[in-house]
Amino acid sequence: MELSIFGIGILTWIVFLPIVGMLIVLLIPGEQKNAIRWTAAGVTGIQLLLAVVVLAMFDRTALGINDASSFQFVEQFEWIIVEAVPWVGRIEIMYFLGIDGLSVLMVLLTALISVIGVVSSWSIEKKVKGYFALYLLLVTGMMGVFVALDFFLFFIFWEVMLLPMYFLIGIWGGPRREYAAIKFFIYTFAGGVLMLLVMLALYFSVAYTNGAGEQVHTFNLLHMMNSANFVEGSILYGLDTTWRYVAWVALFISFAIKVPLFPFHTWLPDAHVEAPTPISVILAGVLLKLGTYGMLRIMYPILPDGTVYFMYLMAFLGMISIIYGALCAMAQEDFKKLIAYSSISHMGIVMLGMASLTNQGTVGAVLQMFNHGTITAMLFLIVGVLYDRTGKRGLYDFGGIANQMPKYTGIAMVAMFAALGLPGLSGFVSELFSFLGAFAAFRWITIISVIGIVLTAAYILWTIQRVFLGELGDEHKSLADLTGRELLMFVPLLIIVILLGVYPGPAIELMNASLSHLVDFVGAGVR
DSSP: OOOOTTTTEEHHHHHHHHHHHHHHHHSSSSTTTTHHHHHHHHHHHHHHHHHHHHHHOTTTTOOOTGGGGEEEEEEEEEEEEEEEEEEEEEEEEEEEEETTTTTTTHHHHHHHHHHHHHHHTTTTOOTTTHHHHHHHHHHHHHHHHHHHHBBHHHHHHHHHHHHHHHHHHHHSTTTTTHHHHHHHHHHHHHHHHHHHHHHHHHHHHHHHOOOSSEEEEEEEEHTTTTTGGBBBTSTSSSSOOOOHHHHHHHHHHHHHHHHHOTTTTTTHHHHHHHSSSHHHHHIIIIHHHHHHHHHIIIIIHHEEEHHHTTTTHHHHHHHHHHHHHHHHHHHHHHHHHHHHHHHHHHHHHHHHHHHTTSSHHHHHHHHHHHHHHHHHHHHHHHHHHHHHHHSOOBGGOOOOHHHHHHHHHHHHHHHHHHHHHHHHHHHHHHHHHHHHHHHHHHHHHHHHHHHHHHHHHHHHHHHHHHHHSSSSOOOTTTTOOHHHHHHHHHHHHHHHHHHHHHOHHHHHEEEEEHHHHOOOOOOOHHH
């Protein structure tokens, strides 16, 4: 399926429209703050509209994953070509974009969270021009990762996100913003270096012969998924070799840092606490999904033997993340830090479902990626609203907020019960599928992991009691309820959380064919 606007493919528009917006923002005088804000809102709004068009036209039966003919909205042409040189042969880097059932919901999630992030950034007053320029650059990087089908292009988009996020935390963050920004940078950069090494190893190991009889080394992800393209005698040739396991571990660490998975998570609480609210929303809503997406897009189909070999390790780390994240969340007195640790716990459920290598577990994991993005975005916005009014985030600083802010409390209750996994809200379905799939593969690990649900219920209910129930303090009796702009941020997320809780079928249909094919492909790759 193809769709272009003015001769340019729709995925290119979706990815690079924010760059156009960034250039416009840079041309607007800095004192015209509203013009800058409206430019960012317009660009991300159009991007969301295009993502909805892609979703509406998406063929749910197409497989994707390793089948080039069934990817949709494909754009492919030669980008960097170096003619045949000794040893490495012809170098070929493609501009190759496309989506399948694994990526379509991530594209929608990124576009949705991006526009909500702009609306929640409206109160930013410091260096508005620089803020929105960096924000739009960050959006391009995130979106690019989800549609790139060439490893070189994937890596470029992955690294593009690093600098804007570093400056957005380091300049617009809280009192310890520089420490948090540097820690984020070092962790993510180290992960990027590991990914680069594996990418080069794959490049020198994978080649195909073109129509002219030349040997072509390529970064094309689909070529890398074909075991017949691995050059005999190359470092990653064959199955179950030491170097393939080493490559798998290196890629795993690179992606696990982004998830973040225990023990690679320590950058996350600092980054979340110090980042301004909209950037926390982006971090939790989209950035954490890049790690698990990278595992499914690259690690699983290219190194299936490593995936099967280490599946128990993945499940074990997922279990530790679920329990550890929930226990740490329970111990927090800072509202924002509590949600940060709860993200580690909920992303552990994603890892557990993925590790099972079952259809149910993988579908549950990807649905949980989407649901966690919307639910956690709501939770961070909830903290941001309270912080904007009072300058405080301590859980013991409040009490009785429900008496003063009924609309705010109603929305907060929906988000918190969705995070808790209450039936009828979106979190329940995805967590259930993840655990069902995992139970079939790792019975005892899953049984222990379920303890995390009990711990989550405990800290969520305790938080509700401390913040929303009880007697309202005198200093909070003048707090205003949600404004129209704030409702605009919450309502779309609220609708999605309720709709996917009641009727998740359409979302599951979007990914079912591709993820079933992925599970089969990984299984076939080791036989």
